[in-house]
Amino acid sequence: MVDDIVINLKEITKTYRLYNSHADRVKETFHPLRKKYHHSFNALTDVSFNLKRGETVGIIGRNGSGKSTLLQIICGILQPTSGRVEIDGRISALLELGAGFNPEFTGRQNVYMNCAILGLTHEEIKARFDDIVAFAEIGDFIGQPVKTYSSGMYVRLAFAIAINVNPDILVVDEALSVGDTLFQSKCFAKFKEFQEKGITILFVTHAMDLITRYCSSAYLLENGKIHTSGSPKDVVDEYNRLIVNCPERISAETVRPVDEQKEIIRDKQWEGLFRLNPDMNCYGNGKTKLIEAGIFDLDGSALQTLVHGQSYEFRLKVRFNDTIYNPIIAYTIKDVKGFDISGTNTFYQNINTGTLHKDEVLLAIFKHKLLLNPGGYLLSLGCAGYENGEYVVYERKYDYLSFDVISKRQSVGFFDMGSEITISRV
Secondary structure, three states: OOOOEEEEEEEEEEEEEOOOOOOHHHOOOOOOOOOOOOEEEEEEEEEEEEEEEEEEEEEOOOOOHHHHHHHHHHOOOOOEEEEEEEEEOOEEEEEOOOOOOOOOEEHHHHHHHHHHHOOHHHHHHHHHHHHHHHOOOOOOHHEEHHOOOHHHHHHHHHHHHHHHOOOOOEEEEEEOOOOHHHHHHHHHHHHHHHHHOOOOEEEEOOOOHHHHHHHOOEEEEEEEEEEEEOHHHHHHHHHHHHHOOOOOOEOOOOOOOHOOOOOOOOOOOOOOOEOOOOOOEEEEEEEEEEEEEEOOOOOOEEOEEEEEOOOEEEEEEEOOOOOOEEHHHHHHHEEEEOOEEEEOOOOOOOOOOOEOOOOOOEEEEEEEOEEEEEEEEEEEEEEEEEEOOOEEEEEEEEEEEEEEOOOOOOOOOOOOOOOOOOOOOO
């Protein structure tokens, strides 16, 4: 291989034989005329790419697109049906954390066994043992059988082993966020340390902000094939278009006469532009109906991957099933753990929405500059009001849709205050 290429895949195809039953498998094995009872399924088809030394490359795609199969072939766990895999250097893989542990062995014994499998000598394991135990933070439990470990201790020890073997290539499959918050912080610090050392990193994740923050390039897999590749942001944008089956950025603004636009806005206009949460929590007394809602940039394009610092609009349309005076329209943003991050409503903003009659439709637009830090969030929406001095919920849809925030800046917490730093010697 070329000196600076450490992973080279050439026309990799992985085919599985699928049988309707175990009996069909037996029939095919012993049939005198070798009759086929299976049908073939290609998990990967003609996948080719290479990684250069020191690159950090992300692989994204829908469930079942072939991501994990590809990583297992690169790690040598699976063999391709056809094609060639060339690897230059020691691979450490964070796939199924702890999959190679023997539950009857102690943590110490599993460390030595797993490190030996990864190619370390006894002397090398002994030299790194204390670092592994310190990173895993399991204390005296290192001498206990791993079957007595909590799930957090189990994955922490597995992670600590994988990152302390001084790999040339690190392969990660959804394993960066293990353990509690402090341990996750250590994991990401180690990840950055590997990047600074020039270690090649290949990882799969559904966290789009990690792809844009850490990767130099990315690949999008679809149906076992490379759908697209390029800069992380471009690939993430294509992924979001793919999962809503939109060939390109679709504008919600339709060039029509004003009277026609008024009729369109009464009905569903954005259906298919967004991935809605099938498990959203909905309740209310039914006096209003949330027709639809979505997130748009200022050009009117529907988006679910947002860029920190840019301006966006949360739009929602509400149909009224009864006459309501001054309804309150609201939104709330939560993190993936359910913590309320931000939100507002027309009542807080002293906006009088007036009297809405049956079958009337109200379009509410919340425009703002996005200051959230990178990560995944959930948007909740609602319509409420006061009747005879009592607060009444007409309709709420919690966790209506998810969205990701990406950024090139780094800061702590949920918000980036946009701080400007001045340094002077006194």
